[in-house]
Amino acid sequence: MSAVRVFAPATVANVACGFDTLGFALDAPGDIVEAVRQGPPGVRITTITGDGGRLPLEAAANTAGVAVLALLAALDDRGTGIELALHKQMPLGSGLGSSAASSVAAAVAANEVLGRPFDRAALLPFVMQAEKIACGAAHADNVAPALLGGFVLVRSYEPLDTVRLPFPDDLHAAVVHPHIELLTADARNVLRKTIRLDQAIEQWSNLAGLIAGLTLGDHALIGRSLKDTLIEPVRSMLIPGFDAAKQAALDAGALGCSISGSGPSIFALTRGRADAESAADAMVRALETYQLGSDRFVSRINPHGAVVL
C-alpha cells in the first residue's frame, strides 16, 4: 500500500476575547503524519520524529493514535491495520495547538487511506477525542481550525456546532514562541472558576465586536475588539516579557495582540504581511531584553486547514 502524507497546521485558539470558542489556522508551523494501510488490525505508531522522545508510541496514549482509533471505531472497523509515522515540526506545549496538529494530520491521513469514508467536517469528533487525551477536555478551538482552516467559531458542543467565519484576505498573524514551556493544565489552573458579571459583559462585547469585524472585513473594529480583559491579565503573569512584547507589536502596527491558546506563545494580527514581519521582529527583540529566546512565525490566515501532500 502507498502511504498518504498530510500536513496539519498550528492554530491560535481563544484569539483574545474568544476564550474556549474561537480559533484560527496558520500556514506554518505544523505537523506531518504519514499513514499506510498495512499489518494486523489496529493502529500502530511506527515512528515519531521531532519530539525529543517525549511523545508515547502507544496509539491509545498519543493524540494521533487516538484520533485514528476513534475514526476506526466509528466505522466499526475491527479488521483494518493502520501504521502512522508522526513528524513533529512545531514545539510542544507552545500554545499553538501542537497536539491538535498531530491528531488532525493523522485523522485526515487515515481517512484518505481508507478511501475517504468521512468528509472533512465529520472528522471533528475524532480529533476532539484526541484533545481529551492531550488536555483533559474535548475542546475544539484548536482542532476545528486545524481541520477546516480559517477562523472557526465553536458555538456549541452539545450538539456540536462549528461556524466558519469569513475574514479579510489581507489579515496576517505574527506569532512568537518564547522558549519557556507552560502546560495547558497549569495555565488553566490559574483561572478563576467564577467571574464577575460585568467582566463577562466586557469580554463578550469585545467578542461580538471581533466577530462583526471579521465578517464585515473591518480591520479597525477587529483591532479595537482584540482585547482580553479576563484571561490575559492572569495568564500573562506566567509569561515573562509579555507586556513588553505586546506593546512592541502594537507599536509596530499590529491591530491587536494577546496570548495564543494557553500560552506561552504570543500572537498579533496585522493588516498585510509587512506589518506582521515588523510585529514579529519587534516581539522577538522585546523578549530578548528579558533574556528570552523565541521562535517567530509569520503567516497569512490559512484558509483551508490540513492538506494532503
Add this chain to the structure above:
Amino acid sequence: MSAVRVFAPATVANVACGFDTLGFALDAPGDIVEAVRQGPPGVRITTITGDGGRLPLEAAANTAGVAVLALLAALDDRGTGIELALHKQMPLGSGLGSSAASSVAAAVAANEVLGRPFDRAALLPFVMQAEKIACGAAHADNVAPALLGGFVLVRSYEPLDTVRLPFPDDLHAAVVHPHIELLTADARNVLRKTIRLDQAIEQWSNLAGLIAGLTLGDHALIGRSLKDTLIEPVRSMLIPGFDAAKQAALDAGALGCSISGSGPSIFALTRGRADAESAADAMVRALETYQLGSDRFVSRINPHGAVVL
C-alpha cells in the same frame, strides 16, 4: 417658531445572549415628542399624554428633558428655550425601552429645532445621560438602536463604541407585552453579580454565533444562537407563563424567543412577517391560559431608528 415632531421606536435590548450589549429597533410602538424653540432659557415639558400621570413634568427628572438639557449643555447654550410635548404611545416598564424612546425622540426633535448642530450618532451621549435617570446606569443598548435603527452592538463604553450590524431583510419581530409590570431595578436585582466561567463561555459562544448569523444573513444560525442560558432562567421566573409563551412561539415557527430587555415583554425573531404574526398570536394565547392579557406587536426590524414626522 414651528414645532418639530419626532417619532422614536421601541427597542428590544439584550436579544437573548447579548445582555447589556445588543439591541434592535421595532417599527412600532414608540413615542412622539414635539419640540419648539420658544420662551425663556431652559427646557420645559409642557404636556405629557399617555402616561397615566406617572411621569414627572420637571425636565431634570424626565428622560426627555434630561436628554435635551444634556444637548444644550454640550453646546454651552444658556440662552435658548425649548418646550417639549411628550406623547407616550407605549407601555412604561414593559422592557421595550420606553424611557429610551422618549429621550431619543426629544433629543432628535431638539436637535432639529436648533438647526441640527449634531449628527445623529453624536446625540448618543445625551440620551445615555437620560438612561441614567431612568434606570440608574447609562446603558446604550436601548437608546442606540432607537436613535440609529437596526441592530446595534455596544462594544465599549469607555470609549463609547457602537457598531451597526447588518441583518437579513426579511427578519421580523413578534413582541408581546403581558399586563404585569416589572421595574428594571427589580429585574436587575435578581441577577447574580458573579457567574461561573463555563456559563459565561456558553453565553458568549451563542452571542458570537448570533453576530455571525446576523452579519452573514444565516437565519438558521440566528435561531440556534438565540439562547440565553444565563439571565433568562432567572428573570423568566418573574414572568408568569413565560415558558409556555416561548414554546408557543417556537412551535409557531419562530427562529428564537427570549425576554425583551429586563421584561416582562417577550420577543421572538422570525423569517418573514407571516411567521411573526403566527408567533405573536401563539404567545398571546399561551399567556391567556395564565389569565394574563397582553399587547402584541409585529414589526420588521426598523432600519432607520427615530424619524422626523
